[in-house]
Amino acid sequence: MDNPLITEPLFHIGPVPIAEPVLVNWALMAVLGLGSALLTRRLSRTPSTAQTVAELFVSTIDGQISDTMNRDPAPYRGLIGSIFLFVLVANWSSLIPGIEPPTAHLETDAALALIVFVATVLYGIKNKGLRGYLATFAEPSWVMIPLNIVEQITRTFSLIVRLFGNVMSGVFVIGIVLSLAGLFLPIPLMALDLLTGAVQAYIFAVLATVFIGSAVGEGHAAPSMQKDPSHG
Amino acid sequence: MTIDWWTLGLQTVNALVLIWLLGRYLFGPVSAIIAERRAAAQADLDKAAAELEAARAAHSAAEATRDDVARQRADMLAAAQTEADAERTRLLAAAADEAAETRARTQSQIAQMQQTARAEISAEAAKLAANIARKALARLPDDILVAPFADGLTDAIAALPELARDRIGQDGPVTLRTARALTAAEETLIRQALSRALGRDIALTLLADASLIAGLELDAPTATVRNHLAADLTRIEAELAAHD
Numbered sequence: 001m002d003n004p005l006i007t008e009p010l011f012h013i014g015p016v017p018i019a020e021p022v023l024v025n026w027a028l029m030a031v032l033g034l035g036s037a038l039l040t041r042r043l044s045r046t047p048s049t050a051q052t053v054a055e056l057f058v059s060t061i062d063g064q065i066s067d068t069m070n071r072d073p074a075p076y077r078g079l080i081g082s083i084f085l086f087v088l089v090a091n092w093s094s095l096i097p098g099i100e101p102p103t104a105h106l107e108t109d110a111a112l113a114l115i116v117f118v119a120t121v122l123y124g125i126k127n128k129g130l131r132g133y134l135a136t137f138a139e140p141s142w143v144m145i146p147l148n149i150v151e152q153i154t155r156t157f158s159l160i161v162r163l164f165g166n167v168m169s170g171v172f173v174i175g176i177v178l179s180l181a182g183l184f185l186p187i188p189l190m191a192l193d194l195l196t197g198a199v200q201a202y203i204f205a206v207l208a209t210v211f212i213g214s215a216v217g218e219g220h221a222a223p224s225m226q227k228d229p230s231h232g
Numbered sequence: 233m234t235i236d237w238w239t240l241g242l243q244t245v246n247a248l249v250l251i252w253l254l255g256r257y258l259f260g261p262v263s264a265i266i267a268e269r270r271a272a273a274q275a276d277l278d279k280a281a282a283e284l285e286a287a288r289a290a291h292s293a294a295e296a297t298r299d300d301v302a303r304q305r306a307d308m309l310a311a312a313q314t315e316a317d318a319e320r321t322r323l324l325a326a327a328a329d330e331a332a333e334t335r336a337r338t339q340s341q342i343a344q345m346q347q348t349a350r351a352e353i354s355a356e357a358a359k360l361a362a363n364i365a366r367k368a369l370a371r372l373p374d375d376i377l378v379a380p381f382a383d384g385l386t387d388a389i390a391a392l393p394e395l396a397r398d399r400i401g402q403d404g405p406v407t408l409r410t411a412r413a414l415t416a417a418e419e420t421l422i423r424q425a426l427s428r429a430l431g432r433d434i435a436l437t438l439l440a441d442a443s444l445i446a447g448l449e450l451d452a453p454t455a456t457v458r459n460h461l462a463a464d465l466t467r468i469e470a471e472l473a474a475h476d
Contacts, residue, residue: 007236019239025246032250036258043265045272051265058262077263078255085258086250102243107236111243115251 007105021102028089028102057081068206069213076212079119083112084205091167091197094174095190101197104168106160113159116208117152124215133215159207166200358469362445365461369446377411381447382422384459386429392455399454401434409449411460413440422448 009017039050047055061081065073087103094101102108124133137148170193177186369377389397400406414422419438427433441449447460 006234007239009236009238016242017236017238018242019236022239022242022246025243025250029246029250029253033253033257036254040257040261043261045265045269047265051262054258054262055266058259058266061259062263074263078259079251081259082251082254083247085254086247105239107239108243108247110235110240111247114240114244115247 005106007107019105019107020100021105021108024093024099025090025102025108028086028093032085032089057085064206065209068209069216071213071216076123076209079115080205080209080212083116083208084201087112087163087204088198088201091201092194094167094171094193094197100171101167103163103200104171106164109160109164109167112163112204113156116159116211117156119208120152120211120215123212127216136215136217155207155211159204163200163204166196170196354469354472357472358465361465361468362462365445365465369461374412377446378414378448379418379421381459382425385422385448385450385457386425388457388459389426389429389450392457396455397430400430400450400452401432403453405437406434407437407439407451409439409441409444409451409460411440411442411444411446411448414438426450 007019007021009019010023011018039054043051058077058081061077061084062073065071065076065080069076090101090103090108092101093099094104103112121133124136127133128136137145139148170189174186174189174193177189389400392400408422423433423436426436444460444462445465447458447463449460449463450457
């Protein structure tokens with residue numbers, strides 16, 4: 001097994017080295033993009049089974065965002081939902097023989113964490129303005145400014161390390177067991193890896209939601225997500 | 233541990249592109265159809281609520297109309313009842329009046345019939361009495377038909393007021409009706425009795441009248457003096473009628 005901490009390029013396009021995670025990521029993008037386009041090609045008010053599953057997925061994402069941020073989920077749905085779906089599919093791509101999940105490589109997790117970090121800053125500035133967003137670093141006191149800045153960086157790193165460590169370790173353990181014990185023995189570990197992958201995708205998405213929610217501040221529930229008092 | 237910055241950059245770009253792709257082809261359309269269905273459901277709920285409200289309004293209007301109809305019916309029934317009571321009272325009063333009138337008319341007719349019957353009976357009785365008297369007198373001698381009544385006649389003349397008695401025979405001829413033609417002796421006897429009663433002689437015209445049955449009657453222009461059975465029977469009949 002290769003060292004998971006080192007990403008070896010498979011080929012180069014000009015000066016750009018193309019590593020395996022990038023190729024797998026492209027494949028996942030193609031699958032998810034085409035699948036989404038096919039799924040949403042004929043949406044109707046009387047949904048098919050696939051549409052029902054898609055609507056349930058989107059509604060669940062919306063509910064999670066609303067519960068966490070107490071805001072209208074629409075502006076954050078695409079980012080949070082895409083991160084969750086990508087991390088989930090990327091983690092589960094390890095089930096395909098010969099495929100190593102992109103999230104088992106530090107660059108992919110770092111890219112996702114970087115996007116979350118930038119999105120947190122941008123959403124914070126968008127909702128509070130530059131001055132208002134910067135003022136949040138002085139809460140509850142200006143003494144906390146260095147610590148808040150460090151927190152912004154460390155929690156981004158925590159995102160990277162948590163996802164990378166869990167997925168990479170799972171892949172690594174399966175590889176070791178496979179090389180030592182035989183063909184069928186890693187199957188329970190692969191099943192466990194499925195659960196771990198789903199949990200990690202959920203954790204990554206929820207933490208991204210929490211970070212963005214803390215940046216945009218306390219909001220009001222979206223009208224569409226408010227519970228109707230008359231319905232209990 | 234090393235980081236391949238090219239890979240990091242490419243994965244960042246890839247992630248951004250994927251976020252755009254999924255937002256464009258998955259989350260956007262699906263959330264749009266969810267919102268569309270929710271809006272349609274809300275529209276249906278609003279429409280149902282509006283129809284429910286309209287139905288409630290129609291129900292209220294129908295109830296108001298029903299109450300109004302019931303009230304009008306009750307008013308009409310009460311008016312009809314009042315009118316019927318008034319009509320019944322009027323009819324009862326009219327019937328009572330008519331019955332009273334009929335009863336009074338009937339009683340009057342009965343009284344009249346009874347009076348007529350009594351009058352007829354009295355007339356019949358008088359006629360019967362006259363016949364009886366006439367038949368009874370027919371069995372007696374003719375002497376008692378006139379002469380025995382002469383004293384009664386003179387008594388009656390004596391009972392007349394003096395002025396009336398004095399006028400008899402002075403204003404014209406006096407007719408003396410008798411039940412049968414007088415004999416000469418009877419005529420003399422009666423003339424003498426009248427002369428004593430009047431205090432003078434008067435001229436007499438003698439006239440036999442069987443309707444007197446028995447007795448005699450002095451008929452002057454100023455007075456008539458009767459002493460015969462026909463007059464007695466007539467008086468008795470009149471007294472009987474007056475007594476009834």
